[in-house]
Amino acid sequence: MQFRQQALAKLQSPEELDLPVRFARPQGWLVLSVTVVVMAAASVWAVTGSVTSTVNAPAVLTHGEGSYILQSPAAGQVTAVLAKEGQRLPADSPVLKVRTAGGDAVVRTVAAGRITALAATIGQIIATGANVAAVEKVASPDDPLYATVYVPAQNAGSIAAGAAVDLTVQTVPSQQYGVLRGKVKSVDRTAQSAQQIAAFLGDSQLGEQFTKEGRPVAVLVRLGTSSATKSGYRWSSAEGPPYALTSMTMATGSIRLADQRPVDWLLP
Numbered sequence: 001m002q003f004r005q006q007a008l009a010k011l012q013s014p015e016e017l018d019l020p021v022r023f024a025r026p027q028g029w030l031v032l033s034v035t036v037v038v039m040a041a042a043s044v045w046a047v048t049g050s051v052t053s054t055v056n057a058p059a060v061l062t063h064g065e066g067s068y069i070l071q072s073p074a075a076g077q078v079t080a081v082l083a084k085e086g087q088r089l090p091a092d093s094p095v096l097k098v099r100t101a102g103g104d105a106v107v108r109t110v111a112a113g114r115i116t117a118l119a120a121t122i123g124q125i126i127a128t129g130a131n132v133a134a135v136e137k138v139a140s141p142d143d144p145l146y147a148t149v150y151v152p153a154q155n156a157g158s159i160a161a162g163a164a165v166d167l168t169v170q171t172v173p174s175q176q177y178g179v180l181r182g183k184v185k186s187v188d189r190t191a192q193s194a195q196q197i198a199a200f201l202g203d204s205q206l207g208e209q210f211t212k213e214g215r216p217v218a219v220l221v222r223l224g225t226s227s228a229t230k231s232g233y234r235w236s237s238a239e240g241p242p243y244a245l246t247s248m249t250m251a252t253g254s255i256r257l258a259d260q261r262p263v264d265w266l267l268p
Contacts, residue, residue, distance in 0.1 A: 067202030134202030178236030
């Protein structure tokens with residue numbers, strides 16, 4: 001009680017009323033000033049600045065029109081294989097000969113293209129509608145390659161035509177030769193099913209692989225060309241790999257998304 005009375009008496013003493021009150025030390029004012037400046041700068045950057053982001057997704061090097069799966073119109077036994085993998089054929093060319101109950105039938109190409117896979121061998125019994133070959137739709141060896149990137153559907157709206165794309169090609173050591181350059185040509189706004197992907201690529205396994213985590217959106221990428229490289233395409237390195245690229249080569253695409261203002265993240 002004695003100490004409490006002394007404290008009250010000191011507060012009530014009129015002799016203390018004319019003393020200045022210290023609200024903050026100089027160091028405190030310095031910290032407050034720096035904090036205000038930083039917050040002001042952050043606010044300006046949030047409104048006027050931009051943030052660049054990318055999305056990575058699996059990709060395949062193909063010709064622009066894709067591929068198709070050739071099916072047998074009749075059931076029977078394969079007696080002859082009339083085409084080879086890698087062979088380029090015009091439309092209506094013979095691929096297989098099948099012996100049926102009504103006589104021999106010939107399986108022919110639907111459109112001009114290159115045989116990328118043969119799924120039938122001599123002596124094999126096949127059913128009507130069986131997949132016997134995959135044919136890439138390419139009429140000329142000079143037709144350019146494109147890359148088809150299968151991005152998650154939620155990112156499709158942020159991809160603009162002309163956006164920069166870097167492609168890490170599976171058959172090219174990126175540490176030595178760099179990445180393949182390209183730009184977005186078009187974005188398919190409809191999500192692709194496994195069947196649609198398989199029909200375009202001529203490979204049912206890729207259709208299943210690319211839809212494991214949901215139905216993706218196909219982004220068609222035009223590859224940059226260069227007369228200074230062996231492949232004929234533009235790379236992040238000066239010369240790129242010392243060999244040509246082939247279709248149906250797997251890659252990983254890194255697509256630059258549309259720039260965003262930081263303040264947009266706070267808006268509903």
